[in-house]
Amino acid sequence: MKLLARMGVGNWGVFAGGLLFGIHPMRVESVAWATERKDVLFAVFFFAALVYYVRWLKQEERGENRTGTYLVMLLLALLSCLSKVQAVTLPLSMLALDYWFRRPFSLKTVVVEKAPFWILSVAFGLINLYTLKQQGSTEDDLTNFTLFDRLCIGMYSFCVYLYKLFIPYPMSPLYPYPKPLPMEVYITPVLFVVVWAGIIWLWMKDRRVWVFGMLFFFFNVMFLLQVLGAGQGYKADRFTYVPYFGFFAVAAWYFEHYYRKEQSRGLLQGIAAVVFLAFAIMTVRQIGVWKNGETLWTHVIKYEGKSNSLPYWNRGQFHRSKGNYDMALADYSQAMVIAPDNPELYNSRGKTYFDMAMSGKFNAQSKELAQKAIKDYSDALKIPNVKPKSKAEILINRGAAYGSQQSFQQSINDITEGLKIDPKNENGYFNRSIAYYTVGQIDNALADYNEYLKYAPNNANVWYESGMILRAKGKNDEAIERLSRAIQLDPGMGIAFVERARAYIQANNKMAARQDYQRPSKWVSN
16 A cells, blocks of 8 residues: 555555455445445545655655645545545545654644644534434433443443454444443453553653554544444444554564564464465355345344344335345344334335235235234334334325225325325325315325425326326317427327327317327337
8 A cells, every 4th residue: 555655664564564454344335335435435535645744744855846745635635534434534644644653743743734634624523513412312211321331332442443343253234332331341441541551651761653543543443433323333344444454554564674684584484374365255254144134134143133123124125125034024023023112113014015915916815914004004103202204104005095995084094194294295286186186186186296296207107197187177289298398208108198298289289280190009008
């Protein structure tokens, strides 16, 4: 890696450090999980900024003009922050490099020359905190841990990441908060203090390689230790993607140091071969975990057993999306046994029953399945403290199920109540429009089509159906406009040409009508 080379590590050390960075099993989550590719993206700009920072330091020693380098470094820092908020640790990482190069710490080196980077970090940090708060991610209403609990969790996670540097086991896509917290969480603060006492001792002995490794690791992991809770887990393998570089730099430095000694080279090669082979095997196996939702959540269940409903729920979601309804129902039912007061589970199982009823694969059971869906939705609504957005979705889902059973007024009532809670639920407008149209409330159906199209403007069928209603009401110009939009989105929709031809006839444009009447036959013949 270029940064290791710029730090003065020799070629063999750079090779060893770079290989460690790429092959360590704790890398897998950031690379294999598409959502977390932002780890890789932000790291590219992050390390590039540090490379330019070292170049900037070297230019100072040579007395060269450094303005261009500084501007490139600042641009890379901005790109890194835009990729992921974790990049706010960049100026702290620069300070770690200052220590590596034995730069004196002063107001100039700590504050003045890094001022734009501090400003970027503070700005993006505050934006992230605001966003998390708006999303409710900083709320601790599920765990209700005290500040002391949170501090212990942070120190425990820190120690676990140190342990997993050497023995990356177990690795899981999810580490849910244990309730209650186990005793080891409250014991690890002692180990945390011991570790830092050791680092202080190393600092006093001027072992800067080890001190740099710990500083770089700590600076880049400290905001991820869940002292401020965000998310469903208290640790994650991906959190180590950049922080572990500090320790890989230590390994690279000592590998180079001992590789230069003829008497230790053979032993070093043997140890390195065993470590790299073991890590390679573990990495390949861990990649297989991320094959799909089934393999991923089955892996989590292997560690969580029946103590946590989330992996069963998520695996059920995967099976439902693939049409594996029986497997989905089994997972949802198991999740409900574990967490019987979670309305989302009833909602998900209800949606599965409804999907089965509407799939056409279970025609003999469709009525029974729809009734099961309605029961699950109703049971979900009976659970106290259902979150407003969830309540709205459940009501709208139950309204759709009632509609499928020809209970249109009940359908309209449920969906209307749901839309009062969540007026941006597009499915609510779509489902209610069907109920309104079926019972002959055409104006209400059209109004719902209009609302739906605000949120889903690329649905050709709705453009067609609303255009058909407008044509029936004699509003030919509006009908032609909507039917044209449907055709634009789906040029193969022959029925839209027929309907637009009728609108053209009503508008006394027979030539355009004749052209549209001829189109469907062409599409069919092709």
